[in-house]
Amino acid sequence: xxxxxxxxxxxxxxxxxxxxxxxxxxxxxxxxxxxxxxxxxxxxxxxxxxxxxxxxxxxxxxxxxxxxxxxxxxxxxxxxxxxxxxxxxxxxxxxxxxxxxxxxxxxxxxxxxxxxxxxxxxxxxxxxxxxxxxxx
Amino acid sequence: xxxxxxxxxxxxxxxxxxxxxxxxxxxxxxxxxxxxxxxxxxxxxxxxxxxxxxxxxxxxxxxxxxxxxxxxxxxxxxxxxxxxxxxxxxxxxxxxxxx
Amino acid sequence: xxxxxxxxxxxxxxxxxxxxxxxxxxxxxxxxxxxxxxxxxxxxxxxxxxxxxxxxxxxxxxxxxxxxxxxxxxxxxxxxxxxxxxxxxxxxxxxxxxxxxxxxxxxxxxx
Numbered sequence: 066x067x068x069x070x071x072x073x074x075x076x077x078x079x080x081x082x083x084x085x086x087x088x089x090x091x092x093x094x095x096x097x098x099x100x101x102x103x104x105x106x107x108x109x110x111x112x113x114x115x116x117x118x119x120x121x122x123x124x125x126x127x128x129x130x131x132x133x134x135x136x137x138x139x140x141x142x143x144x145x146x147x148x149x150x151x152x153x154x155x156x157x158x159x160x161x162x163x164x165x166x167x168x169x170x171x172x173x174x175x176x177x178x179x180x181x182x183x184x185x186x187x188x189x190x191x192x193x194x195x196x197x198x199x200x201x
Numbered sequence: 202x203x204x205x206x207x208x209x210x211x212x213x214x215x216x217x218x219x220x221x222x223x224x225x226x227x228x229x230x231x232x233x234x235x236x237x238x239x240x241x242x243x244x245x246x247x248x249x250x251x252x253x254x255x256x257x258x259x260x261x262x263x264x265x266x267x268x269x270x271x272x273x274x275x276x277x278x279x280x281x282x283x284x285x286x287x288x289x290x291x292x293x294x295x296x297x298x299x300x
Numbered sequence: 301x302x303x304x305x306x307x308x309x310x311x312x313x314x315x316x317x318x319x320x321x322x323x324x325x326x327x328x329x330x331x332x333x334x335x336x337x338x339x340x341x342x343x344x345x346x347x348x349x350x351x352x353x354x355x356x357x358x359x360x361x362x363x364x365x366x367x368x369x370x371x372x373x374x375x376x377x378x379x380x381x382x383x384x385x386x387x388x389x390x391x392x393x394x395x396x397x398x399x400x401x402x403x404x405x406x407x408x409x410x411x
Contacts, residue, residue: 090297092220100300110408113364124220143360150359153367164223188224193202198297 085196086117092124093201095144096136101129104201105147112154119158120151121191122180127165130176148178160191204229205293208237212247217299222254230259232289233278238266241274252277261289306332318399318406322356325403333401337391341401344380345389351375352402362407365395 089108093100104120111118122130134145151159159180166173166182173182183191192198206229212218218240221231233240240247241262251260264280267273274280281289290296304311306328312320317336319325330349334341341349355363355371363371365383373381380386386394395407 106408109361109364113366115366123224124216146358146360150361150363150367153355153359153363153370155366155370162223185223189226189229192204192224192229192297193226195295196202197295198204200297200299 084116086119086194087111088119088121088192088195088198090121090123090126090192090198090200091129092122092126094125095129095131095134096139096141100201101126101144102142105144105151107199107201108151108156109147109154112151112156115155118156119160119191119195120156120180121183121188122159122161122165123188124162124165127161127169127171130161130178130180131171132175132177134177145177151178162188202294205232205289205296206230207232207234207296207298208240209235210299211236212240213245218247219250221299222250225254228259230261230289230293231256232281232286233260233262234266235263236270238262238270238272238274241267241272241278243273248277261285304329304332304336314406316400316406319403322403322405325353329403330401337397337401339391339397339401342389345398345401347376347380348372348386348389348394348398349402352398352404356402356404362399362404363395364407368395368398 089104091101091104093104095101104126108118108120129144129148136143136145159178160183161173161176161180163173163182163184173180204226206221206225208217208221208231210217218237225231239245240251242248258279260278261281262274262278263286264282267280302313302317304313311324311329314320317333319329331341334345339345351372352363352368354375355368369381369383369386371381372386375381386398390397399405399407
């Protein structure tokens with residue numbers, strides 16, 4: 066895919082090529098506090114700047130992926146719709162804890178966004194794989 | 202790559218510690234700061250879970266937070282000061298703060 | 301904050317010249333906004349503006365440059381969905397300028 070680079074200096078470009086990979090662990094429910102929004106904003110900003118990053122939905126964070134949410138009356142930005150833009154922003158590495166899903170009676174096949182379910186052993190392997198990790 | 206997981210919330214009524222233990226790798230360490238040191242409260246369920254994991258030299262707690270809360274880490278966690286915290290942050294490849 | 305006069309109507313703009321109220325948008329408003337930028341809207345501009353409005357409908361946010369290119373390539377093909385074409389149409393800042401003309405909020409995450 067052809068990618069647009071803004072006209073910035075070659076040293077800055079070098080910094081982007083060398084960028085460290087980042088895993089964002091999003092573990093807050095979508096509508097009650099700023100955590101889920103902050104995690105998404107970091108992912109969208111990182112994606113817009115071509116950073117290699119992944120998002121893991123853990124604990125109550127999996128509620129962000131509940132299908133058919135209708136937050137229209139909440140007077141908040143529509144996080145559920147915004148989440149759908151992650152692949153457009155180049156963020157394709159999306160993961161979800163299968164234990165967190167099972168605890169909440171949710172099915173990996175019925176999420177609003179395609180995320181790869183991971184078991185417990187795969188979770189620690191995932192964290193290991195990234196250069197940096199941030200948990201919100 | 203090794204990760205130092207930093208916790209600062211009380212484990213009672215919050216599942217950060219439990220989730221952290223779920224994705225803790227074999228070479229990863231845990232540092233308890235602030236109210237997270239309550240996880241070392243003798244006779245408590247979080248302390249039992251921590252002992253079960255046998256983290257040995259991979260479990261740390263910030264000394265001043267232990268002292269302020271009258272929590273004794275003996276036999277389970279190593280009490281460290283801020284310079285040691287900094288040293289730990291450097292020793293591990295990355296630091297994951299459970300915000 | 302300023303206002304834009306379109307025919308007999310006056311439309312409120314924010315400090316960056318984007319519509320205060322997305323509901324104020326119309327093709328006439330787009331023409332007036334473009335005129336302020338010394339831009340004449342061609343059919344090629346229009347298809348991108350329509351696409352942006354569709355993007356906003358779908359995701360409820362304005363795309364940064366990279367997702368704009370990706371979305372355009374997906375919907376209109378790679379000969380339209382590339383930085384050269386979009387930069388040429390929108391004076392080198394397609395994400396910002398096209399969002400403005402399409403009546404969307406200013407994109408965050410843009411240099």
